[in-house]
Amino acid sequence: MTASPKPEAVARDEYEGLVTELVATYERPYRALLLAGVVIFLAFGLREIAIYGDRAGPVLLMRGGFAAGLLLLALLARRFRGEAALWLGVAYLGLFATGICATAALSPNGWVMHALAGLSMLVVAFGPLWPRPRLFVAGTVALLLPPLAMLWLIAAPGPTWLDYVSYLSVAACVAYLLFRLSQGLSIRDYRLRRELLRRADSDALTGVLNRAGWGSRAEQLMDVARQSALPLVMLYLDLDHFKQVNDRYGHATGDEVLERAALAIRSTLREQDLVARLGGEEFVVMLPGASIEQALAVAERIRLRVSEANAAVRITLSGGLAAWDRVESLDDLMHRADLAMIEAKRAGRNRVVAAD
Numbered sequence: 001m002t003a004s005p006k007p008e009a010v011a012r013d014e015y016e017g018l019v020t021e022l023v024a025t026y027e028r029p030y031r032a033l034l035l036a037g038v039v040i041f042l043a044f045g046l047r048e049i050a051i052y053g054d055r056a057g058p059v060l061l062m063r064g065g066f067a068a069g070l071l072l073l074a075l076l077a078r079r080f081r082g083e084a085a086l087w088l089g090v091a092y093l094g095l096f097a098t099g100i101c102a103t104a105a106l107s108p109n110g111w112v113m114h115a116l117a118g119l120s121m122l123v124v125a126f127g128p129l130w131p132r133p134r135l136f137v138a139g140t141v142a143l144l145l146p147p148l149a150m151l152w153l154i155a156a157p158g159p160t161w162l163d164y165v166s167y168l169s170v171a172a173c174v175a176y177l178l179f180r181l182s183q184g185l186s187i188r189d190y191r192l193r194r195e196l197l198r199r200a201d202s203d204a205l206t207g208v209l210n211r212a213g214w215g216s217r218a219e220q221l222m223d224v225a226r227q228s229a230l231p232l233v234m235l236y237l238d239l240d241h242f243k244q245v246n247d248r249y250g251h252a253t254g255d256e257v258l259e260r261a262a263l264a265i266r267s268t269l270r271e272q273d274l275v276a277r278l279g280g281e282e283f284v285v286m287l288p289g290a291s292i293e294q295a296l297a298v299a300e301r302i303r304l305r306v307s308e309a310n311a312a313v314r315i316t317l318s319g320g321l322a323a324w325d326r327v328e329s330l331d332d333l334m335h336r337a338d339l340a341m342i343e344a345k346r347a348g349r350n351r352v353v354a355a356d
């Protein structure tokens with residue numbers, strides 16, 4: 001069946017494919033950047049300990065904690081792609097940036113550097129949460145400020161070049177996380193778009209295609225049948241006296257009957273068949289590659305299964321079927337199947353009639 005809920009599975013496959021493609025393209029250089037950043041950052045910490053032996057504890061805690069946090073985040077981002085990675089990244093960068101901003105006040109030598117790095121990271125971290133994406137772009141630009149500040153500081157007396165390498169390594173790590181964040185964002189957009197498309201095409205109650213989704217897919221199947229010279233049969237199905245079910249058992253029970261009917265129809269069809277609910281208690285089915293005899297057998301099976309599934313309310317189904325003459329339009333084919341269904345109603349309901 002091409003009908004829902006299959007589109008969800010298709011969306012998931014496409015989404016996974018997209019992620020794999022993205023990761024394959026960018027993962028390696030960014031991972032190398034992250035590892036290099038963490039190693040340099042830690043090496044600089046060892047140098048700091050050698051110089052300021054008395055500050056070994058806080059230095060180890062700060063540098064080790066940050067490096068471990070980044071690595072853990074990278075691992076989690078691998079494990080929980082998309083949104084979870086996004087929120088983790090935002091939270092972590094936000095925390096870290098706040099720490100750097102606080103350090104700026106205590107750092108006699110590199111306070112400009114600390115302040116810029118902290119502020120730019122704050123913008124980058126919380127930019128994605130802002131309704132205006134321009135802020136996110138501004139944050140990315142702001143990330144370029146620390147290296148610029150380094151160039152400026154290199155010319156001034158104070159920290160050595162090793163300090164700047166250390167800060168650059170932070171920028172490298174952040175670049176990796178940015179990559180992950182943007183990946184999470186684009187995946188979230190992609191999923192939302194897919195979900196909206198899926199909802200626009202399917203019937204909210206039964207999950208099968210609605211009228212909008214039916215038209216384009218049915219035309220596609222007809223195109224394929226035209227090119228491959230395969231036969232094609234159309235079924236028009238309508239529950240009998242459905243109004244009485246609503247009147248007797250209530251609208252909620254009526255809805256359940258429709259859901260069970262859709263399930264019974266879908267379970268009878270093959271992967272390549274198409275089913276839609278056109279509205280009310282009317283369903284249409286397209287059977288590509290089926291002969292009229294096979295289609296009659298399928299329609300009979302559907303009729304029995306729909307009744308069995310709704311035995312408690314004793315509902316029956318009338319169906320009409322029409323074999324495509326390879327010339328007529330979709331509307332004309334549906335009309336002929338509809339007329340056959342009306343004929344089935346006239347003949348006493350609970351039966352399937354084939355159009356001439």
Ligand SMILES: Nc1nc2c(ncn2[C@@H]2O[C@H](COP(=O)(O)OP(=O)(O)OP(=O)(O)O)[C@@H](O)[C@H]2O)c(=O)[nH]1
Pocket residue numbers: 205238239240241242243244246250251252253254255258279280281345
């Ligand atoms: N529960 C429920 N009822 C619906 C829905 N859509 C349409 N209906 C009802 O379906 C009923 C259709 O009634 P009719 O068109 O008279 O058809 P019928 O009673 O099945 O009679 P025949 O088709 O002649 O056998 C109406 O009472 C609608 O209110 C829905 O989504 N849920």
